[in-house]
Structure formats: C-alpha cells, structure tokens
Amino acid sequence: MATPSDVLDRADPLAGFRERFLIDDDLVAYLDGNSLGRLPAATADRLASFVREEWGGRLIRGWEESWVALPVTVGDELGAALLGAAAGQTVIADSTSVNIYKLLHAAxxxxxxxxxxxxDATNFPTDRYLVESVAASRGMTVRWLEPDLVENVTVELLGGALSDRTAVVVLSQVDYRSGTLLDLPALTTRIHAAGAVVIWDLCHSVGVVPIELDRDSVDFAVGCTYKYLNGGPGAPAFMYVAARHLAASSQPIAGWWSAADLFAMSETYEAAPSIRKMLSGTPSVPGILAVQEGVRLVAEAGLAAIRRKSEQLTAYVVELLDEAGMEIVTPREPALRGSHVTVRHPDARRVSVEMTQQGVVPDFREPDLIRLGLSPLATSFAEAAAGVAVLVELAGPRR
Structure with missing residues (x-):
C-alpha cells in the first residue's frame, strides 16, 4: 500500500529535479539544505570542465576572455531570475559577512x-556583530528590537522603534531559527515612511521565496548562495544596491576590482560608477561558476513551483510533528514561513547528534532548537517523512 509520502511524491511536478543532485546513499535523510545545499550534478561537471579546459587550457587568457565579467554577469543573472532586480544592481563577491560590512557603510x-x-536582537550573529562594529566605527548608536521568536518583526513592533534618528534598518527576510517569513514589502514601506533605508538579509529566502526587490523599492540586500542555491561550501555571496543609490554609495574596501579602470593601475583611486564599485579583490572564478549553475537550476524549476512545494513540504512535516506531539516554533500558516521547520526540545543537542548517527542530518541551534531544512528541489516527501520518524523516535522518553 502506498504511503502518504509516496502519493505526494508521485504528484510532485518537481520530483524529477532530485535526480539532478548527487544523493548521499549512506543517509536516510538530509534535512540541512538550509545550511548547505546538495551538489548539483551539473555543477560537478561544470567545475571539472573549468579546471581542465579554462584554467588548464587558457590560463591567464581566461580573464580577458570571460572571467573578468563574471561578478556582474552572474550577478545580473541571479538578480533577474531570483530577486526581481533589473541589470546593473547585483554583483557576486566575497562572503555574506564582508558584504554586510560594505552595505552597512554604504547605507x-x-x-x-x-x-x-x-x-533585531535575535538576528543572525554576523549581522548583529557587524552592526555593532560599523556603528562604533562611525560614531553611531545601535537600537535593538526584541521580537517574539515566532511572530518576529512586525510592522507594529518596527514602527515603535523608528525615529528621525534612524539611518539604517537591518532585517532578515526569514528568521534563521524559527523560519518565520517577514513581510518584506510592508516593512520596507514603513522604513521608508520614517526616512530610513533598509538592508535585507536574504540568506534563508533566496531560491525558495519569490522576491521582488525593484518592485518593493528595497534599498540594499545581501545573501549567501550555498543554501538553496547549492553553490557549495564557502561559495561567494551577492549584494544588491538599488540603482537610485549607486551614485551616493561608497564602500570601505576600495580594492582594485572596484576601480573605474580595472587595469589602469592608477596612482589615485576612482571608484567605478557602476555596481562594480562594490567589489574589492580578485573574485573566485570557480565559486562564481558554481553559483551560476545553482541559479540556472532554480530558474529552470521556477520560483513559483518551488514555493508551492516548499509550502507543501513544510505543511507535511508540521502535520507529522503534530501527530507525534512535538513542540513546533515555526508559524502554522505556510505563507508565513520559509522552507525550514523548527522543533523545540529540552535535549535538542543530544537528539541532533543521535539523529546524525542514525543517518538523518538536521541542524541544531542553541539552546534547544532542531531545524529541519527542506530544500524543494532535492528533498522528497518520503525523505522528509523518514527523517521525522527518526527524530520522533529519538526525542521520546529515554529508555
């Protein structure tokens, strides 16, 4: 007899995309794609070809032939497919942390x-640390929001903290702990009404949530590419700077790649007038190529279809967890969450370790949270069900 997960998998229009990834035969379930996505087979082929034919075959000629343009061309590709961003506003560079540092100074x-x-005081650590660092270096003050874990940052909470002193607001579209999806358009509108600008951290939303940065008048945005874009460990991140802010934006790491004339080797620095002004040093070519393959895979599947499956996957996992009596700290309404579901358990660290030992990889977050990341293109309903079954068994009373 077919199980509910089998029925869901047979009806899944994206089921075939799972075969486009290298699937770990030794695992029962990989539920950490919200930290590091699986490797697409196309990426493995592309990088192998790059090593042999471009790096090995063209050597330094590769820069002039194609590599120099990659940060912007792949940035435009990512922006158009996943961010609702017109060309010339998105660039691939550095890590998320370095990019947040640059954008904080620019904003x-x-x-x-x-x-x-x-x-918010519950934002991802790197965002908070960098806000404190940049504020100190610029003689600014940090104002902290204290949101509820599940409800998170609302327009009402934000409105009570905004003032005529607020220069920049930093928010994550999806909370890294609870998976709560913030109302990006409404919050952006409220921030602008107060005369401030916003930096949106899209690390846990890009590739699984439809995003329209231009339409929603977002000022700045940043995100990683190794989660739902499957760019690989340490893959370069991206920055978005709205065209209206480019002329006034400057960043503190004025490397040669941000210069107006890259190869002039000028005695004095003049920033590029374009989005290239946000670059610094020599980019990682293989890293950007891996990002490009991930972007193209997501674009092929389509964000609307990916979002539908994400909502179905999370709803199915919530149902299974409810049946087992687990405590869920993720919004109940599918439209209000990203693509991970979080369980609270008093012995979460032990449960997470034992899950991994039994072939199910979750993600533990201090002090008592277990995140179940559900990557729509690589995660099947059967895999999700198998992973939850192991979680429920281990989370029960100790024998």
Missing part, C-alpha cells in the same frame, strides 16, 4: 544626517 553614507542603526 549609512546615504543618510549622513542620522545616527542610529536598527536591528
């Missing part, structure tokens, strides 16, 4: 008459 610089940066 503060377009509101020089204001002296506060606003961020």
């Amino acid at each position: 503060a610089g377009v509101r020089p008459d204001r002296d506060e940066i606003l961020i």
Whole structure:
C-alpha cells in the first residue's frame, strides 16, 4: 500500500529535479539544505570542465576572455531570475559577512544626517556583530528590537522603534531559527515612511521565496548562495544596491576590482560608477561558476513551483510533528514561513547528534532548537517523512 509520502511524491511536478543532485546513499535523510545545499550534478561537471579546459587550457587568457565579467554577469543573472532586480544592481563577491560590512557603510553614507542603526536582537550573529562594529566605527548608536521568536518583526513592533534618528534598518527576510517569513514589502514601506533605508538579509529566502526587490523599492540586500542555491561550501555571496543609490554609495574596501579602470593601475583611486564599485579583490572564478549553475537550476524549476512545494513540504512535516506531539516554533500558516521547520526540545543537542548517527542530518541551534531544512528541489516527501520518524523516535522518553 502506498504511503502518504509516496502519493505526494508521485504528484510532485518537481520530483524529477532530485535526480539532478548527487544523493548521499549512506543517509536516510538530509534535512540541512538550509545550511548547505546538495551538489548539483551539473555543477560537478561544470567545475571539472573549468579546471581542465579554462584554467588548464587558457590560463591567464581566461580573464580577458570571460572571467573578468563574471561578478556582474552572474550577478545580473541571479538578480533577474531570483530577486526581481533589473541589470546593473547585483554583483557576486566575497562572503555574506564582508558584504554586510560594505552595505552597512554604504547605507549609512546615504543618510549622513542620522545616527542610529536598527536591528533585531535575535538576528543572525554576523549581522548583529557587524552592526555593532560599523556603528562604533562611525560614531553611531545601535537600537535593538526584541521580537517574539515566532511572530518576529512586525510592522507594529518596527514602527515603535523608528525615529528621525534612524539611518539604517537591518532585517532578515526569514528568521534563521524559527523560519518565520517577514513581510518584506510592508516593512520596507514603513522604513521608508520614517526616512530610513533598509538592508535585507536574504540568506534563508533566496531560491525558495519569490522576491521582488525593484518592485518593493528595497534599498540594499545581501545573501549567501550555498543554501538553496547549492553553490557549495564557502561559495561567494551577492549584494544588491538599488540603482537610485549607486551614485551616493561608497564602500570601505576600495580594492582594485572596484576601480573605474580595472587595469589602469592608477596612482589615485576612482571608484567605478557602476555596481562594480562594490567589489574589492580578485573574485573566485570557480565559486562564481558554481553559483551560476545553482541559479540556472532554480530558474529552470521556477520560483513559483518551488514555493508551492516548499509550502507543501513544510505543511507535511508540521502535520507529522503534530501527530507525534512535538513542540513546533515555526508559524502554522505556510505563507508565513520559509522552507525550514523548527522543533523545540529540552535535549535538542543530544537528539541532533543521535539523529546524525542514525543517518538523518538536521541542524541544531542553541539552546534547544532542531531545524529541519527542506530544500524543494532535492528533498522528497518520503525523505522528509523518514527523517521525522527518526527524530520522533529519538526525542521520546529515554529508555
């Protein structure tokens, strides 16, 4: 007799995409794609070809032939397919942390008459650390929001903290702990009404949530590419700077790749007038190529279809967890969450370790949270059900 997960998998229009990844035969379930996505087979082939034919065959000639343009061309590709961003506003560079540092300085610089940066105290650590660092270096003050874990940052909560001193607001579209999906358009509108600009961290939403940065008048955005874009460990991140802010934006790491004339080797620095001004040093060519393959795979599947499956996967997992009496700290409404479901358990660390030992890879977050990341292109309903079954068994009373 077919199980519910079998029925769901047979009806899944994206089921065939799972075969486009290298699937770990030794695992029962990989439920950590929200931290590191699986390797697409096309990426393995592309990198092998790059090593042999481009690096090995063309050597330094590769820069002039194609590599120099990659940060912007792949940035435009990512922006058009996944961010709702017109060309010339997105660039692939560095890590998320370095990019947040750059964008904080750029954003503060377009509101020089204001002296506060606003961020929630529960945001991802690198966002919080960098806000404190940049605020200290610029003589600014950090104002902290204290949101509920599940409800998270609302328009009402944010509105009570905004003032005529607020220069920049930093928010994550999907909370890294609970999976709560914030209302990006409404929050952006409220921030602009207060005269501030916003930096959106899209690390846990890009590739699984439809995003329209241009339509929603977002100022700045940043995100990683190794989660739902499957760019690989340490894959370069991306930055988005709205065209209206490019002229006024400056960033603090003025490397030669951000210069107006890259190869002029000028004695004085002049920033590029384009999105290239956000670059710094020599980019990682294989890293950007891996990102490109991940972007193309997501674009082929289509974000609307990916989002539908994400909602179905999370709803199915929530149903299974409810049947087992587990405590869920993720919004109940599918439209209000990203693509991971979080369970609270008093012995979460032990459960996570034992799950991995039994072939199910989850993600533990201090002090008592277990995240179940559900990557729509690589995760089947049967795999999700198998992983939850192991979680439920291990989370029960100790014998």
